[in-house]
Amino acid sequence: MQAIISTLIDRKTALIQALWQHLGISIISLLIAMAIAIPLAIWVEKHAKTAAVLLQIAGVLQTIPSLALLGLLIPFVGIGTVPAIIALVVYALLPIFQNTYIGIQEIDPSIEEAADAFGMSRMRKLVKVELPIAMPVIISGVRTALVMIIGTATLAALIGAGGLGTFILLGIDRNNTALVLIGAVASALLAIVLSYLIHVLQRVEFRYSIATLAVVLLGFVGYGTFKAVQQPTDQIVIAGKLGSEPDILINMYKELIEQEDPNMKVTLKSDFGKTSFLFSALRNNQIDIYPEFSGTVLESLVKTNSSETENLNSHQTYELAKKKLASQYQLDYLKPMKYNNTYALAVTKKFAKENHISKISDLTTMQNKIKAGMTLEFIDRSDGLKGLKKIYGLTFTAQSMEPDLRYQALAQGKVNLVDAYSTDSQLRQYNLVTLKDDRNFFPTYQGAPLMSEKLAKQHPEIVKTLNKLSNKISETDMQEMNYKVNVLKQSPKKVAQQYLKQHNLLK
Template sequence: MHNVISVLIKQRQQVVSALGQHVALSLISILIAIVIAVPLAIVLRRHKHLAEFCLQITGIFQTIPSLALLGLLIPFVGIGTTPSIIALVVYAIMPIFQDAYSGLTSIDNSLEEAGHAFGLSYWQRLWIYELPLAMPMIVSGIRIATVLVIGTATLAALIGAGGLGTYILLGIETNNNSLLIIGAVLSALLALVFSGVIKLISKLSLKKMVIALITLLVIICGGLGYHAYSSAQQAKNVVIAGKLGSEPDILIHMYKDLIHQQDPHQKITVKPNFGTTEFLINSLKSNRINIYPEFTGTVLESITKQPQLINRDPKVTYRIARDGLKRDFDMSYLKPMHYQNGYTLAVRKSFAEKYHLHTISDLKRIAPKLHAGFDPDFAKQRDGYPGVSKNYDLKFKYKTMSPAIRYKAIANDRVNIVDGYTTDPQIRQYHLQPLRDNHKFFPPYQGAPLMKQSFLSRHRSIKKALEKLSGHITDRQMQEMNYLVTIKHESAGKVARHYLLVHGLIKK
């Protein structure tokens, strides 16, 4: 609990920002769903077969996994807020439409006959008694949809839309339970608050409820207008984004400080934990971001998709990656840093001492005693266990598990060897011993700033600023910085600035 409070205090601005993003996503999605679902129920209440068909369609949408739906939307509407809202609206429509339709069609026929007898028009009947009688059911559907939307909105972080899901994903990625608890608890509290507010609103008269809804819509429209204006102003800024985790967060703050040192008047927006490689590269293509740190091995494996060209010489690998990005995407890949965030196999130091393990080749002597915990990607990809097994003539038992869980597993003696990255802070945290890749099997993974050539042409001074990092930062230095941010919960900006000052890359 102390750690949770400490993180909340240190990151209060980021937490408030994530909470605001989550509220905005959820509120906009719910209101759009209400505007679609309630009128649709009103129109179809006299058309039973058509209403049942629509219920089946919305039911089918409900069965589509949220991640799959987000993935399907990306080619059509890109990444970020838009696909997130579309997906959330799709999930919210069914409970609202279903309950609104049930409420409107369960009204006593004698009331309908009385309305006709008194000569009430269609709209008069709807306003005077149909909607008021159906309102408890409509509100019930809205409350169900609200809880569903707030929970599902956590996945919006996967495609760069922000929200509390950022803390949940980052907590899983970095094995930080404090971040995980903050994201999960705030999401649950938000659902309870929204549900309570809807319950209070339901006690208002229909007229007051409509006025409240219209007021809310006006406020949201004003907010969207302001957001559009802010985005237009922000478009003039240099936007630097990073993947999930402490290391990209540290690097993008280094980029920010270096650019400010070169040009103090340049406005910069930093977007940490923005998403995966796919989302970042697509954002770069669409000019939603301008710069992000990428690794040479990732460029060849996932972006230019030329794994057959990977060379074990870091300089050759960088040159192939740089030329491929220029050729395929007209992107500029600046000179890399010294350290490599490449794969490694690690064991506990006590285990290494017991069996005299120094290199991966040494594992062959004790292969029957090994039981490993591997990341699912490492377990199947060519530069992971299959390649290690072939290159070192080495076979042993393994289980796949998430990156955070595998470190917990070796710390608790559930496994005795894991894959990892050379700069992972857990190597220090759990006193692990990385084994030397004596056959030089693992490909180089050197990081460098990536941007579009058109952007670099307009900002020539940025290249000079960022290439000050070229050749700097050792594996041990990066691991130490990751440790300070991930384990000690220090600010990534503070850690990044300290490194730049100590090594004379910026001045106070």
């Protein structure tokens, strides 16, 4: 309990911001879904076959996994708030449409006949008779949709839309139960409060309900417009992938840039998501800079042929990555840091000693004993498990796990082999050893800032400033900094400042 209170105090500003983001995304998504589903249900009320088809379509849309839907939207609308809202609207359509249709369908026919006998027009009958009677059922659908939206909106953090999901994802990544609980409890309380407010809204007259919803929508739209207008033109947005290491690096970028030009406004978007999300955001000008690894560029981001990438040393890997990014995407890849954050396979010291293993090729003699837990990305990459099996003749299967959960599973004895990065703090935290890549399979992964060529030409001082990190930060340095953030619970900003000051890069 003390840890939760302490975390709340330390992160109260971030929590308020995340709560506001979550609220905004949820309310706007709900109102848009209502604006689509309710009129559509009213329109098809007299057309049973059309209603059945639309209900079927809405049901199918709701079965699409949320992550898959977000992934499908990214190529068309980029990342951030827009795809998050689209996805949430899709999920909210079914309960609102279905309840509106059923609510109007179940009105007693004698009431409809009485309204017709009084000579009411279609619109007057709808507003004065049908909607008031159907309102309890409609509101029930709206409340169901709202709870669904608020729960699903936590995934918006994966594509840079913010919200309470940032606390949950950060908590999982840092093995911080307090952060997970704060994000989950805040999300649940938000759902309860908003659901109650909708219940209260149900008791007022229909016209007042519509007016209230309109005011809420205009308020959010107006605030968003105001923020867009107020946003300074001289602003750089720097994003980082999930994890402590990208968070430390982007804080270094911010400190260096703002030291060089105090008038430059730098905004950080930490724990932004996976590689593909960040790369898409950069190409769509939604972010300006993010740290990327040379091996990842060649493996996942640019088009290459096998002959180009064979037997490359670290310098050749970086130069090829830089060349391909410039020719294919007009992106500028700045000078790399010293450390090589390459993939590795890790086991406990006890397991290594008992089975007399020190290198990856030793695994071929004991594959029946291997219980592997690995990240989905590593399992699916050709420079990960797929390629590793071919080069080393391995046949074992691996269970997919979230990055930090695989380390916990290894420590608890549920698995005995995991994939790792050479700078992971968990290697030290759990007293693990990495197996030697004795066939030199894993490529070089040197980190460097990635930005558009246009930004590099407009702000050469930023290029010069960030290149100060070139050939800085060893693997030991990076692992130690990750350890401070993940285990000692120091802030990435503080850790970044400490390193920069120690190496005379920050005044």
